[in-house]
Amino acid sequence: GRASAQDKVAVGVFPLSSSLPYFVALEKGFFKEQNIEPEMTKLMGGPANVAAMITGQIEVSAVLVTLEGLNANIKKPGVAMYIALNSQTPEFKMEQFVVRNGVKADRIADLKGMKLMSAPGPANLNTAKGILAKNGLKDGDYTIDQLDMSQHVNAMTAGTFDGGYTLEPNASMMIKAGVARTLEAGVISKYILGNPKADAYAAGCAITSDFIQKRPDVAKRFAMAWSKAVDYINKSPDDARKYLAKNTFTPDNVVDMVSMLGYTMAKDMTPTQIADLQKLSDFGTSIGVVPEKLDVTKYIYKY
Amino acid sequence: MNWKRLEVLLPLVGVVVLLAVWSVVTWLRIVDPVLLPSPAATFKALWTGMFHGKLGVDFVKTVERTIYSTIIAAIVAIPLGILLGSSERLYRSVEFLIDFFRSTPASAMFPLFLVLFGVGDRTKIFVAAFGAALVILFNVAYGVMNARKTRILAAKVMGASRLRVLWDVMLLESMPATFVGLRNGVSLALVIVVVAEMFIGSVDGLGQRVFEAQQMFEMPDMYAAIFAAGALGYGLNLLFLTIERRFVHWSGK
Amino acid sequence: MNWKRLEVLLPLVGVVVLLAVWSVVTWLRIVDPVLLPSPAATFKALWTGMFHGKLGVDFVKTVERTIYSTIIAAIVAIPLGILLGSSERLYRSVEFLIDFFRSTPASAMFPLFLVLFGVGDRTKIFVAAFGAALVILFNVAYGVMNARKTRILAAKVMGASRLRVLWDVMLLESMPATFVGLRNGVSLALVIVVVAEMFIGSVDGLGQRVFEAQQMFEMPDMYAAIFAAGALGYGLNLLFLTIERRFVHWSGK
Amino acid sequence: MHPAASMELSANARAAATRTAPHVTIRGLSKRFADATIYDNFDFDIPRGKLMSVFGPNGCGKSTLINMIAGLFPADKGEILFDGQPLNKIKFGYVFQNYREAVFPWLSAFDNIAYPLKVMGVPKKERNLKVEKIVASLNVKIDLNLYPYQMSGGQQQMVSIMRALVVDPEILFLDEPFSALDYEMTLFMREQLQRVFVETHTTTVLVSHDLEEAVYLSDRILLLSRHPARPVEFVHYDAPRPRTDKTMTEGDFISTKAHCLEIFQREVRKG
Amino acid sequence: MHPAASMELSANARAAATRTAPHVTIRGLSKRFADATIYDNFDFDIPRGKLMSVFGPNGCGKSTLINMIAGLFPADKGEILFDGQPLNKIKFGYVFQNYREAVFPWLSAFDNIAYPLKVMGVPKKERNLKVEKIVASLNVKIDLNLYPYQMSGGQQQMVSIMRALVVDPEILFLDEPFSALDYEMTLFMREQLQRVFVETHTTTVLVSHDLEEAVYLSDRILLLSRHPARPVEFVHYDAPRPRTDKTMTEGDFISTKAHCLEIFQREVRKG
Numbered sequence A: 001g002r003a004s005a006q007d008k009v010a011v012g013v014f015p016l017s018s019s020l021p022y023f024v025a026l027e028k029g030f031f032k033e034q035n036i037e038p039e040m041t042k043l044m045g046g047p048a049n050v051a052a053m054i055t056g057q058i059e060v061s062a063v064l065v066t067l068e069g070l071n072a073n074i075k076k077p078g079v080a081m082y083i084a085l086n087s088q089t090p091e092f093k094m095e096q097f098v099v100r101n102g103v104k105a106d107r108i109a110d111l112k113g114m115k116l117m118s119a120p121g122p123a124n125l126n127t128a129k130g131i132l133a134k135n136g137l138k139d140g141d142y143t144i145d146q147l148d149m150s151q152h153v154n155a156m157t158a159g160t161f162d163g164g165y166t167l168e169p170n171a172s173m174m175i176k177a178g179v180a181r182t183l184e185a186g187v188i189s190k191y192i193l194g195n196p197k198a199d200a201y202a203a204g205c206a207i208t209s210d211f212i213q214k215r216p217d218v219a220k221r222f223a224m225a226w227s228k229a230v231d232y233i234n235k236s237p238d239d240a241r242k243y244l245a246k247n248t249f250t251p252d253n254v255v256d257m258v259s260m261l262g263y264t265m266a267k268d269m270t271p272t273q274i275a276d277l278q279k280l281s282d283f284g285t286s287i288g289v290v291p292e293k294l295d296v297t298k299y300i301y302k303y
Numbered sequence B, C: 001m002n003w004k005r006l007e008v009l010l011p012l013v014g015v016v017v018l019l020a021v022w023s024v025v026t027w028l029r030i031v032d033p034v035l036l037p038s039p040a041a042t043f044k045a046l047w048t049g050m051f052h053g054k055l056g057v058d059f060v061k062t063v064e065r066t067i068y069s070t071i072i073a074a075i076v077a078i079p080l081g082i083l084l085g086s087s088e089r090l091y092r093s094v095e096f097l098i099d100f101f102r103s104t105p106a107s108a109m110f111p112l113f114l115v116l117f118g119v120g121d122r123t124k125i126f127v128a129a130f131g132a133a134l135v136i137l138f139n140v141a142y143g144v145m146n147a148r149k150t151r152i153l154a155a156k157v158m159g160a161s162r163l164r165v166l167w168d169v170m171l172l173e174s175m176p177a178t179f180v181g182l183r184n185g186v187s188l189a190l191v192i193v194v195v196a197e198m199f200i201g202s203v204d205g206l207g208q209r210v211f212e213a214q215q216m217f218e219m220p221d222m223y224a225a226i227f228a229a230g231a232l233g234y235g236l237n238l239l240f241l242t243i244e245r246r247f248v249h250w251s252g253k
Numbered sequence D, E: 001m002h003p004a005a006s007m008e009l010s011a012n013a014r015a016a017a018t019r020t021a022p023h024v025t026i027r028g029l030s031k032r033f034a035d036a037t038i039y040d041n042f043d044f045d046i047p048r049g050k051l052m053s054v055f056g057p058n059g060c061g062k063s064t065l066i067n068m069i070a071g072l073f074p075a076d077k078g079e080i081l082f083d084g085q086p087l088n089k090i091k092f093g094y095v096f097q098n099y100r101e102a103v104f105p106w107l108s109a110f111d112n113i114a115y116p117l118k119v120m121g122v123p124k125k126e127r128n129l130k131v132e133k134i135v136a137s138l139n140v141k142i143d144l145n146l147y148p149y150q151m152s153g154g155q156q157q158m159v160s161i162m163r164a165l166v167v168d169p170e171i172l173f174l175d176e177p178f179s180a181l182d183y184e185m186t187l188f189m190r191e192q193l194q195r196v197f198v199e200t201h202t203t204t205v206l207v208s209h210d211l212e213e214a215v216y217l218s219d220r221i222l223l224l225s226r227h228p229a230r231p232v233e234f235v236h237y238d239a240p241r242p243r244t245d246k247t248m249t250e251g252d253f254i255s256t257k258a259h260c261l262e263i264f265q266r267e268v269r270k271g
C-alpha cells in the first residue's frame, strides 16, 4: 500500500566500499520503491555496530565483518542475521599483501625478515599470520604490527614498514600514490579456504532477529531493496562505482580502480558457497576469533 | 605607550612560531610533504573548506557540542567539587572514582556510553561532559582544599553556616583553581568530542572530517580540520581567560 | 582512636560505590549483560588475565610506558612552566601553542607522530609525554602566576637573582598547582598510552588488550583491562598524592 | 533569631547588670602542638559584661586560647561552655591577629564590613545603613570602594575592626587589634572601644602587648605565663568609666600597671 | 663581592664617619594608585649612617615609599639614586609590614633566617654559625625547627627581624618591625637595634607608629603628611648614644617628642 508515512528502518553504516549496496539502494530509489525510509547512523567499526544491534538502536548493519558477526551471535544468538554477503576473491580484490616500491619481493614468501603491518584486529592479524605460515614463514621470520586502516597509506609513504596485509581502497590508494604494489590479492580464498576460486565471504549485510520477528514485512521489503541493489551492482558495476565516490571513504582518484566485490544475497548462495562460508567460520574458530564452532546456516536469513 | 599597544599582538607570537617551524619542516622536506603538507596548502584547504565546503558546518557543530558538554560539566562539577573539597575525608572517599575515570580513556568507554545514551549527539555530548566534569571537579576540589584557612575561619566565626562558607568563601578562594579547571575541562571536552566524532561515527563535526580525510588520505584537509580544532580550543580558552581576568581580580594578592 | 584507623579505609568507599552501582545495573539488566558483564565476571577475567594470562604482561608494559612519558613530561614541563609563568608576557606569547595542542586530540596527531617517530614504543611514549607535558606546563605556569607576590618581593629584596627567585620561591609557591598538574598529567599520559596502544599498532599493553577484547566481544576481558587501566591511574595518582603530602606541608597555611 | 540592633544592645547591658554567672567557663582545657604543650588542664572563667585583657609573652598561647573559645579549632581535652551551654549560635565579633588574611580580597572594604550582617540575613538596605553608621561613628576616612589588597596595613586593620563591631556582638574578641594603627588612630580607637563597651557592656576579650592600653581599657587583666600557659594572676581594675587621660595619672592606675609589669617580667624571665 | 662580615661592619661605619653625601637621593618621585595620588614630585635625601624614622598617618604612603626605594615596585616618575647611582647590587635588610606573608612557609624558622645568606653564596657551615650567633645575641627562645605557620605572630615577626639583620645590610628598612612583639620583647629589641646601629652605623629607615620609640631610636624623624605625602618636617634629634631609659626623661627628648606630636596632630587633623 502507498501509505503516506514510510516505514523507518534504523541502519548502521560503516562507510567502507563494501557498503556500496546501501548507497545504491538509497540513491537509485530502491528503498523508496519498497516504501522504506532508512535512518542512517554512521558507526565506525564492528564493535559499535554490534553494540547498537544488541541494544536495538539499529536494525540493520550495512556491512559487518563475518567473523565479528558470528562471534556476536555466540554471545547473543540471532543478533546478526546475514541477508547478503560480500565475497572476496583474487578477482573481487579486497584483502591483499603489498610491498613498498623499492623493496625486492615478488611473492609472499619473499617477505622473510621484513617489517610488516596488518589491518587491525585479531581476525585480520591472525589471517595475515596464517597466510604467511602457508607461505612457509614462521613467527619470527618477520615482524608484524597491526595498524589502524587510516594509517596504512601514511606508513607506506613514510617507509615505516616494508609491506603488509591491507584492504581496499587503501591498496589502490598506495598504488595510485606510487608508493607500493600488490604482491597477491584474494589471499583468503587461496590460502585459508585452499582454493583460489572459493568465495571468501569476509563481510555482509546483517539484520537483527528482532527486526525479522517484530516487523517481518518491513524486513522483507528491506531485503528486496537490498537484493535489487546487489543485482544492479552486478549488472552494471561501472555505473555503480560512482556511488562509492562521495558516500564512502574512497578517494575520487581511485574510484575507477577499486574492484567490486562479489555481492550475493543469502538466498542465492549455492551449497558450495555456504560451505566456503562455513570454512571461513571454522578458520575463525581455529584462530580463536570465533570462540566455538558454529553452524553458519543458522545465521543466514534467506529472503 | 607603543609597547602597550604591541602587547595585544603577543598571542600572535605563538602562531608565528608554529607556522615558522611548520614551514621549515616542510621546506627542508624533513617530513615527506605528502604526509605533512605545507602551511600554505593547509590554509588553502582551510579556506576552501570553511567558506566553500562543509568544514564550516562541521566547525559549528563541534563548537556546539563542546559548549554544551562544557556547560553541563561546569554545572555539575563546580558545586560538587566545592562540596567534596570542603571535607578532605569526603574527597578521599570518592577519590578512587575520580582518579579511576580520569585515567580511563573516553574512547574505551564509548561502547558503554553508546549503550547508555544511544548513537546520537547525546552520547558525544555526555561522554565529553563526563570527561570534562572529572577534570573540573578535581581542580575545584583541590582549589578548595588548598584555600587559605584563615578566611574560612573568619567566615565561620561570623556565624556563617557550612553552606555559606562553601558559597561565600570556598567558592571564591578556589576561583583561580576553578578557572584552571574550566580551561582544562573545555580543552578536554573538545578533544573528546572530536575523538567521539572520529570513532563513534558521526555525519558532521571536525572529528568526522579528520577521520574522513585520514581514510581518504587527504592530508591538507586533515590538517585543516586539526588546525580548526586547535584554534577553536585556543578560542574557548581565551574566552575563559577573559572572564577570569575580569572576575578574579585578587589572585596572587 | 578507632576512627583514625577507619580513615585508612576511606578510599575503599569509592570502590564499593562503583561496584554497588555496577552490580545493580547488571542485576536489573538495565544494560544487556553481553555488553556490560557483572563485576563478578569481570573480576574473574581480571584474575585469570593477571595471573594466568597475558593481562599481567600488558599491565606492566603500560605502566612502563606511562611512567616514562610522565617523567619526560615532568622534566620538560616543570622548569618551562616556571619560566613561562614568571613572566605573564612570555606566557601570553606562547599561550596559543599550549592551548592549541592541548585542544587537539592526540589521536588526530598520531599520523604526524608515526611519521616522526615510527610505530615503536617511542611514538607511544613521546605522544603521551607531549600531551602530559602541556597539561603540566599549563598548571605549573598558572601556579606561578597566581603565587603570592609578597614572597617573591621578599626574595628579590634579599638580592636573589631572577633565577634564584624562580627556583627558591616560584617553584615552591607553585608546588600545590604543580602536583595538581602532575596528577592531571599522569592520568592523561595513561589515557594517551592506552589510546595509542589501541590505535597505533601494538603487540602488548592494556590498550591493545582493550582493543582486541572489543573486536572479539570479550566484554569481561575488555572491562577487566579497562578496570586495570583505571586502577593503575588511581595508583599513580596515589603515588603523587603521597609525595605531595610528605612534601608540600604548608599548603593552605 | 536576630532581634533588632537597639534591643540587642540593651539586652547585653541588661544581662551584664543582672547576671553574675561567668559568661564563658573553661574547664580542664588541654592543647598540644607537635612538641609543645600550650595548655595543660587550664581552668578559667570569663566574666560577663566585663572588658578583659589578656597579657602574656609572645607564643604563650593567647591567640590559641581565643581561637579555641570561638570554636575555630578544637581543644585536645576539656570543655568550654557559654552560659553553661556548649557553643551554639553566638554572635562573635572577632578581630584576627593576622587581619590581612582574614579579610576577603574579593570584597570591597564596604562589603567586607557588611559581610557579617549578610550572614545574619539583614536586608541590604539596613546593612548599608548600619555600615554607614559605624563608619561615620568611627570617623573613618578610607575609600571603602577599595579592595583590601589596595589598602595600607592600618586601613585593613580598621576594616577588620569595623567588621567585628558592626554586628553588635555578644562577645567581642580583639587579638592585638590596634597593632598597625597610627598614633592618633590608636588613641581614637581606644576611646571608641571604651564608648562601645560603656554603651553595650558586651563581654570583651582584648589581647594587647601595650600594658598601658590593657590596664586603661580593662576591668580585668589576665596575666599568662609562658606555655604551658597558666593564669598567673587575674588583676582587677575598677576605675570608673568613662576613663580619660586623667585616669592614667591616678595612683590606682599607676600601681596596677606597675604590679602587672612586675609579675609579667618575673614570669617572662623565669621561662 | 661579599667581604667577610666583620670587614663589612667596619666598612659601613667607616663610610658613615667619612662621607657626608646622602646615601639615598630621591628626586621628583611620583606615584599614583587608581584614584589616589600618593606621591607627587617628592624630593628627599636619606642621610648616610643615620637611623631615620618615618612617622605619618595610616595610608599616607610609608610602606609604598620604602618599597619603591628597595625597587620592589616602580615609581611612576622620578629617580632614586644610591650614592648617586641607580639601584644595583645593594645588600638590603628588610622587615615587611606584612611579615607573615614575607616569610617562606616551606622553610623552617632557621632556614628562613639563613636564606639571605644562602642567596649571597655563604657556605652552609658559616651560614649556620651566623644564624646561631644572631639568635644567641638576640636571646631568642623559639624552637627554630618550627615552620612559620606553626608559630605565633610575634615569633614570626622575630624571625623576620633576624632575617633582615643576619646579612649585615648596607641599608636596613624596618616597616613596623615590633608591632606584634610583647612588652618585654619590644623593649629588648629596641636596645638590640640600637646596639647594632651603634656598632655598624648602618643606614636605617624605621617606620613606627610609636612616637616614643621613633624619637628614642632616631637621629632624624621624617614627618609625613596625609597623601599626597609631603615631608612636613625633618626633625633632628642628636642625643648621644647609647641612649637609656634616662634619655627619655631628659628635656631634649620630651620637647622633641612633643614637637613631633604637635606637627603630626596638626597635619592629621588637616586631612
Ligand SMILES: Nc1ncnc2c1ncn2[C@@H]1O[C@H](COP(=O)(O)OP(=O)(O)OP(=O)(O)O)[C@@H](O)[C@H]1O
Pocket: D033, D034, D035, D036, D038, D056, D057, D058, D059, D060, D061, D062, D063, D064, D065, D097, D227, E146, E149, E150, E151, E152, E153, E154, E155, E180, E182
Ligand atoms: N600548628 C602549630 N604547630 C606547632 N606549634 C604551634 C602551632 N600553632 C601554634 N603553635 C605554637 O603554639 C604557641 C602559642 O601560639 P599562639 O599563636 O597562641 O601565641 P600568642 O600567645 O598568640 O603569641 P603572640 O603574642 O606572638 O601572638 C606558640 O609557641 C607556637 O609555636
Ligand SMILES: Nc1ncnc2c1ncn2[C@@H]1O[C@H](COP(=O)(O)OP(=O)(O)OP(=O)(O)O)[C@@H](O)[C@H]1O
Pocket: D146, D149, D150, D151, D152, D153, D154, D155, D180, D182, E033, E034, E035, E036, E038, E056, E057, E058, E059, E060, E061, E062, E063, E064, E065, E097, E227
Ligand atoms: N594596589 C593599590 N591600589 C590602590 N591603592 C593602593 C594600592 N596600594 C596602596 N594603595 C593606597 O596607597 C596608600 C598608601 O599605602 P601604604 O601602604 O604606603 O600606607 P602606609 O603609610 O604604609 O600606611 P600604614 O601605616 O597603614 O601601613 C593607601 O592609602 C592605599 O590605599
Ligand SMILES: [Mg+2]
Pocket: D062, D063, D064, D097, D175, E152, E153, E154
Ligand atoms: Mg597571637
Ligand SMILES: [Mg+2]
Pocket: D152, D153, D154, E062, E063, E064, E097, E175
Ligand atoms: Mg604600611
